[in-house]
Amino acid sequence: MAPIAVTPPCEPVTTITKPYSHGLAELDASLLQTTLTTSPRPVPALGSPEMASQRTCTDHMIQATWNSETGWSAPTLTPYGPLSLMPTASCLHYATECFEGMKLYRGFDGKLRLFRPDLNCKRMLVSTNRISLPSFPPDELLKLIAKLCATDGPRWLPKDRPGSFLYIRPTMIATDPALGVQRPTEAMLYVILTCFAPMDDVPGGMKLLASQDDMVRAWPGGFGYAKVGANYGPSLVAQGEARRRGYHQILWLFGDECYVTEAGASNFFVVWRTKEEGKLQLVTASLDERIVLDGVTRRSVLELARTRLADASAAAEEEGLEPLEVVERRYTMFEVEEAAREGRLVEAFGAGTAWFVAPVGKIHFRGKDIEVPQSEGDGGRYTKAVKRWLKGIMWGEEGSEAHEWGYVVEEK
Amino acid sequence: MAPIAVTPPCEPVTTITKPYSHGLAELDASLLQTTLTTSPRPVPALGSPEMASQRTCTDHMIQATWNSETGWSAPTLTPYGPLSLMPTASCLHYATECFEGMKLYRGFDGKLRLFRPDLNCKRMLVSTNRISLPSFPPDELLKLIAKLCATDGPRWLPKDRPGSFLYIRPTMIATDPALGVQRPTEAMLYVILTCFAPMDDVPGGMKLLASQDDMVRAWPGGFGYAKVGANYGPSLVAQGEARRRGYHQILWLFGDECYVTEAGASNFFVVWRTKEEGKLQLVTASLDERIVLDGVTRRSVLELARTRLADASAAAEEEGLEPLEVVERRYTMFEVEEAAREGRLVEAFGAGTAWFVAPVGKIHFRGKDIEVPQSEGDGGRYTKAVKRWLKGIMWGEEGSEAHEWGYVVEEK
Numbered sequence: 043m044a045p046i047a048v049t050p051p052c053e054p055v056t057t058i059t060k061p062y063s064h065g066l067a068e069l070d071a072s073l074l075q076t077t078l079t080t081s082p083r084p085v086p087a088l089g090s091p092e093m094a095s096q097r098t099c100t101d102h103m104i105q106a107t108w109n110s111e112t113g114w115s116a117p118t119l120t121p122y123g124p125l126s127l128m129p130t131a132s133c134l135h136y137a138t139e140c141f142e143g144m145k146l147y148r149g150f151d152g153k154l155r156l157f158r159p160d161l162n163c164k165r166m167l168v169s170t171n172r173i174s175l176p177s178f179p180p181d182e183l184l185k186l187i188a189k190l191c192a193t194d195g196p197r198w199l200p201k202d203r204p205g206s207f208l209y210i211r212p213t214m215i216a217t218d219p220a221l222g223v224q225r226p227t228e229a230m231l232y233v234i235l236t237c238f239a240p241m242d243d244v245p246g247g248m249k250l251l252a253s254q255d256d257m258v259r260a261w262p263g264g265f266g267y268a269k270v271g272a273n274y275g276p277s278l279v280a281q282g283e284a285r286r287r288g289y290h291q292i293l294w295l296f297g298d299e300c301y302v303t304e305a306g307a308s309n310f311f312v313v314w315r316t317k318e319e320g321k322l323q324l325v326t327a328s329l330d331e332r333i334v335l336d337g338v339t340r341r342s343v344l345e346l347a348r349t350r351l352a353d354a355s356a357a358a359e360e361e362g363l364e365p366l367e368v369v370e371r372r373y374t375m376f377e378v379e380e381a382a383r384e385g386r387l388v389e390a391f392g393a394g395t396a397w398f399v400a401p402v403g404k405i406h407f408r409g410k411d412i413e414v415p416q417s418e419g420d421g422g423r424y425t426k427a428v429k430r431w432l433k434g435i436m437w438g439e440e441g442s443e444a445h446e447w448g449y450v451v452e453e454k
Numbered sequence: 455m456a457p458i459a460v461t462p463p464c465e466p467v468t469t470i471t472k473p474y475s476h477g478l479a480e481l482d483a484s485l486l487q488t489t490l491t492t493s494p495r496p497v498p499a500l501g502s503p504e505m506a507s508q509r510t511c512t513d514h515m516i517q518a519t520w521n522s523e524t525g526w527s528a529p530t531l532t533p534y535g536p537l538s539l540m541p542t543a544s545c546l547h548y549a550t551e552c553f554e555g556m557k558l559y560r561g562f563d564g565k566l567r568l569f570r571p572d573l574n575c576k577r578m579l580v581s582t583n584r585i586s587l588p589s590f591p592p593d594e595l596l597k598l599i600a601k602l603c604a605t606d607g608p609r610w611l612p613k614d615r616p617g618s619f620l621y622i623r624p625t626m627i628a629t630d631p632a633l634g635v636q637r638p639t640e641a642m643l644y645v646i647l648t649c650f651a652p653m654d655d656v657p658g659g660m661k662l663l664a665s666q667d668d669m670v671r672a673w674p675g676g677f678g679y680a681k682v683g684a685n686y687g688p689s690l691v692a693q694g695e696a697r698r699r700g701y702h703q704i705l706w707l708f709g710d711e712c713y714v715t716e717a718g719a720s721n722f723f724v725v726w727r728t729k730e731e732g733k734l735q736l737v738t739a740s741l742d743e744r745i746v747l748d749g750v751t752r753r754s755v756l757e758l759a760r761t762r763l764a765d766a767s768a769a770a771e772e773e774g775l776e777p778l779e780v781v782e783r784r785y786t787m788f789e790v791e792e793a794a795r796e797g798r799l800v801e802a803f804g805a806g807t808a809w810f811v812a813p814v815g816k817i818h819f820r821g822k823d824i825e826v827p828q829s830e831g832d833g834g835r836y837t838k839a840v841k842r843w844l845k846g847i848m849w850g851e852e853g854s855e856a857h858e859w860g861y862v863v864e865e866k
Contacts, residue, residue, distance in 0.1 A: 099541070129534070129625070138690065226690075271547055272683070276584070278550065
């Protein structure tokens with residue numbers, strides 16, 4: 043994979059620094075100005091089409107504006123409604139935009155929780171830096187998100203719906219009304235909450251279509267690691283084609299070697315036995331080349347597996363699971379194919395906020411279907427164990443109520 | 455450059471086809487509904503800050519909306535003003551957006567002209583296809599653009615300002631108010647006209663900073679050939695760094711071989727003598743790998759050079775220019791560097807709608823400055839000849855009033 047090698051002498055053109063922030067007003071959640079709606083909208087029923095449409099937002103939204111001369115304005119919490127943008131707005135032409143994806147969980151213990159929200163807020167800063175949008179203190183973003191969740195959570199995720207969730211979308215866009223191709227001088231941060239149906243329950247597992255050389259999601263020196271809009275729109279032609287052909291997502295490969303990178307907008311994991319020693323491994327693409335998103339779910343799966351599925355782990359023993367080794371490395375579709383052919387492929391799953399942990403049942407690669415075993419019918423044993431553990435933390439199940447990854451939102 | 459090679463068997467995942475259009479309403483300029491402003495705004499003076507800000511739009515705009523169930527609405531021509539978009543709009547999250555850049559010229563013969571607008575309208579369709587936006591008949595877009603130009607041109611480009619221009623920005627955005635990562639089902643086309651200052655007159659020529667391996671503009675299998683927002687936002691960090699260091703633009707290189715691709719948002723040309731035979735050549739990156747934009751100015755420069763600068767051309771003889779060979783191929787920054795070192799580099803320029811034909815004076819590459827000769831002080835002889843020829847066609851100078859590349863807009 044030649045282009046990855048860095049030929050010296052090559053100091054980076056760009057170092058990620060905080061742009062513009064010297065002496066300018068910082069984003070400050072304590073300045074929040076609240077205007078509540080006088081006409082709250084009906085909350086869709088669980089399982090209703092509105093719930094699944096990803097169109098229905100809650101009653102309020104957070105907004106804060108920024109410009110390069112004064113910095114951040116006081117944030118506001120106001121009734122949800124349309125944005126007014128000039129037709130020249132930078133974000134409508136130059137994809138000067140980034141976002142995060144998080145969920146608000148109504149726990150089985152009655153509490154509202156976020157899952158590791160500090161990681162999302164920090165990654166949002168990585169994304170804004172990559173796409174020339176302004177910096178902000180990630181903790182302040184987290185406070186604003188928590189405030190919105192505290193405002194709309196009680197009615198939109200009522201206590202009689204334990205195990206349900208809302209999707210949280212922090213977004214930043216450049217709003218400069220000027221067509222010059224240049225670093226934005228005006229921006230808007232906003233946060234909205236939408237209804238969202240669970241996507242992890244795919245009968246028979248997800249069917250993935252491996253990408254071909256004419257469609258490449260990300261490249262070394264690009265921006266695959268950042269949650270910028272520019273990673274998503276260009277993937278939709280391939281994704282639409284995959285859906286048309288009956289697949290759920292594209293499995294994005296990279297290079298002639300067909301390195302496995304991501305599945306749709308999720309990270310991708312396989313469990314296999316090694317060819318040489320028959321060692322059981324959980325494998326996912328490493329972050330080294332920065333072509334893969336540093337997913338919060340990805341990271342959590344790896345951390346849980348490293349503690350609970352390691353040799354001599356009590357958790358593994360309790361679940362009756364053979365311990366495994368956790369590996370982050372480059373690996374190729376040819377290796378996956380060979381493992382399947384030789385009966386060494388144990389399971390595979392996608393992991394991300396939207397899809398959660400979704401078992402994979404089939405991968406189409408170069409004219410052939412690779413069947414992925416589903417040891418428990420609706421997924422593999424490891425997939426299901428990891429998912430159960432994460433669920434416990436997200437929804438505050440017995441024994442996990444106080445897990446450090448759960449961030450309890452105090453309701454009014 | 456290994457990843458470019460296509461390993462068989464690899465039929466493309468996606469073929470570009472007209473999506474959704476079967477039986478749906480087509481974009482139809484004859485249905486245009488016009489509502490003129492009752493409060494026309496003042497036209498900025500030539501050379502004023504408003505003229506240069508790229509913020510001042512004319513009095514009207516064209517809009518047309520589309521959805522996947524009914525197709526295109528009747529287009530409208532209405533007073534210029536803000537767009538109302540839901541915070542969930544696809545274009546604000548997934549960069550489902552593309553645009554074109556064109557100019558409206560007030561000719562020295564008093565006429566309003568577009569320059570090869572059919573090429574821009576066709577390329578807009580290439581871009582909408584790449585970014586999953588709807589198809590449209592390019593001719594209908596051209597008719598709408600001409601209508602807007604005929605409406606605002608007479609007052610915003612008055613006849614007493616021959617040689618001036620407005621910038622035309624056709625834009626398409628996905629407006630679906632839904633967060634699902636999927637092909638858009640709602641979109642909006644709009645066209646605006648903005649004031650714009652000439653950018654081609656850079657004293658001493660443009661200074662370019664060659665990109666390093668940590669920043670790549672485009673890659674094979676990506677979308678570098680399309681005018682989609684996703685090509686621009688991610689380039690702004692490097693571009694901002696270049697400006698901070700006193701350069702005008704990034705010269706985008708690709709791969710370990712440092713192939714020369716584009717300069718900022720323009721195509722890039724060099725004139726050099728070959729090492730072996732001392733043959734004079736005009737060289738630019740080929741379009742084969744689809745990492746370079748198929749620029750209308752690029753294409754026009756090549757076509758003019760192939761006819762007017764060929765061996766035994768009367769035009770070349772008239773200008774006193776040595777004929778040259780026109781070459782589209784992969785070429786590397788090392789070749790440019792070597793040509794400069796050996797005194798074979800004759801000149802270099804960027805070519806695009808915004809920058810027009812802008813001479814290059816210096817390129818910083820791996821710690822060293824490469825000086826580009828400027829045979830006529832403010833550019834090279836070939837750069838200036840090409841620019842003069844293009845200007846003649848764009849502004850209808852004597853002898854070029856009827857050139858087939860000029861599209862005359864009939865004024866009311």
